[in-house]
Amino acid sequence: MPAVGIDISSQSVRFLQFERSHGGAKIKIVGEEKIPEGAYNSEEIHENDRLVKILTDIRERYGFHFVCASLPDEKAYLFKISVPQLSEKEMRDHIELKLEENVPLATSEVLFDYSIISAIRDPKSESALEAAVSVFPKQVAESHARLFAMAGLMPRSFHIAAEAVARALVRRGDAGTYLIVNFGEKKTGIFVVSREVVLFGSTLNFGGEAMTLGIQKHFGVDRAKAVEIKRDASLLADKETMTLFFSLMNPISALRDEINRLYLYWNTHEDRAEEDRAKIDRVILCGGDSRIRGLDEYLSLSLGVPVDLADIWTNAFSLEKYLPSLAHDDSLDYAAAAGLALEGIY
DSSP states (O other): OOOEEEEEOSSEEEEEEEEEETTEEEEEEEEEEEOOTTOOOSTTGGGOHHHHHHHHHHHHHHTOOEEEEEEOGGGOEEEEEEEOSOOHHHHHHHHHHHHHHHSSSOGGGEEEEEEEEEEOOOTTOSOOEEEEEEEEEHHHHHHHHHHHHHTTOEEEEEEEHHHHHHHHHSOTTOOOEEEEEEEOSSOEEEEEEETTEEEEEEEESOOHHHHHHHHHHHHTOOHHHHHHHHHOGGGSOHHHHHHHHHHTHHHHHHHHHHHHHHHHHHHHSGGGGSTTOOOOOEEEEESGGGGSTTHHHHHHHHHTSOEEEOOTTTTTOOTTTOOOSSOHHHHGGGHHHHHHHHTTTO
8 A cells, every 4th residue: 555645744745755766765856835824623623624625635636545644743742751671552551651650631522542662771760662652643643534425535554743754864773862843833842852753852843934933124115025035045035144143033043942941851851870771963944944054053062062964864764775756855845744745655
């Protein structure tokens, strides 16, 4: 059942499908459709007729039926738990009993999944394993399922957007620990990935829109021109490029402070005493506004840790063997879609 990765945000629907090729994969389908302002509501998303039409039009245009789809980060709960070494069914039952201790929702109101991270090294511990648990409100998940059904699409799986992004950006088998910053127009997701598993995260009510407003105010231009400048700093002379960055200092400083808060929490929390709790190796930026000139250098100097722009093709193909139709700058918006699409080929 070849599937298309579909990532729905408050501003757009992005979709991507890979097909197997010699030495990896290549892009079969890629595209984006904008969502009208104010049309997105993740709580009752299936009631959005305009979104149903957008998905129906995409299906008819490209002729696919199976999808792997994202669920919004801000609705998800993530936690880590120690568990005994049990059968799969017994493991799920054990974790289910612990849900209400870790999330502010009744067990009957949620869906959950888990990944085993590692064995616990303390031989005196009654528990033998550590599990990362993802919990999501059942009502919101079922609303997304109905949305796709109404558009004539069959979901093969759903993944929290942060988990889809991590699947795209962190190389399979990489045991490192990374802090990923995923810029959206309205919101920004910040989450820690260790041994390929999302362990901790936060969603900020801050996104590219705040940067757009900063550029409009500083340069006295309309929104369309501000977006153009933000996405292509080469439109400005060198001196103006420098002032562009300073015009964004207020929103970027707020973002830096939040990243720093999570970075320090992870590296200094009392659980850091555990031998297998690795420090963050580097910060990875994705999303369209991560490419603002000077942002990675500014964050790296502020945080004292390497900061890199993402390569969303890390687990799909080598750029030395295949050159995708999507330019690198544009690809930064497709991290979640790419992670979802990988399920269609592996």
